[in-house]
Amino acid sequence: MIAEIAAGITSIKNALAVAQTLRDQAKLGPVAPDIVTERLLLIHDHMLDLRQALLDAAEREQKLIEKIATYDQSKEIQADLDWEPDGGYYFRKSERAAGKMIPYCPICWHAASNTIPMANHKYPGVFKCGLHEPLYTTKVFEEWQNKQDAARRRNIGRFAPGGSYT
Numbered sequence: 825m826i827a828e829i830a831a832g833i834t835s836i837k838n839a840l841a842v843a844q845t846l847r848d849q850a851k852l853g854p855v856a857p858d859i860v861t862e863r864l865l866l867i868h869d870h871m872l873d874l875r876q877a878l879l880d881a882a883e884r885e886q887k888l889i890e891k892i893a894t895y896d897q898s899k900e901i902q903a904d905l906d907w908e909p910d911g912g913y914y915f916r917k918s919e920r921a922a923g924k925m926i927p928y929c930p931i932c933w934h935a936a937s938n939t940i941p942m943a944n945h946k947y948p949g950v951f952k953c954g955l956h957e958p959l960y961t962t963k964v965f966e967e968w969q970n971k972q973d974a975a976r977r978r979n980i981g982r983f984a985p986g987g988s989y990t
């Protein structure tokens with residue numbers, strides 16, 4: 825049982841005990857008005873405690889409902905995520921089926937179940953998370969880099985001593 829409900833039940837028991845005491849005293853003869861007032865104030869205090877316990881229980885219930893909703897949403901996303909080995913990141917199957925190619929940061933997903941879309945880096949085929957350092961490079965980048973290297977080698981050959989002007 826959650827603590828707030830237990831506290832509420834204790835408050836009810838306390839109030840009933842005070843009422844019982846008053847009833848027992850009344851059976852023995854007239855009870856002085858100040859005693860009656862004192863007992864009623866005690867019952868009143870226990871009712872305030874009960875009210876607080878119910879408010880606390882309602883607050884806890886609300887938090888649990890929100891937690892469950894977050895959990896359900898996370899499960900739903902988990903089922904939709906798939907791993908892209910070329911680059912090493914996640915994508916959502918539903919988005920890819922709809923023609924959207926959004927890469928999601930694997931660090932953010934594993935650390936906090938956050939689906940953080942990664943941005944394109946300045947080089948083609950490279951993605952970067954806004955929250956983390958590592959770059960995610962794909963075959964597109966490797967091909968682009970190989971072309972750059974080849975072009976650089978051609979240029980070096982062209983201007984190197986003895987190189988031919990082609």
Ligand SMILES: [Zn+2]
Binds near residue numbers: 955
């Ligand atoms: Zn990240």
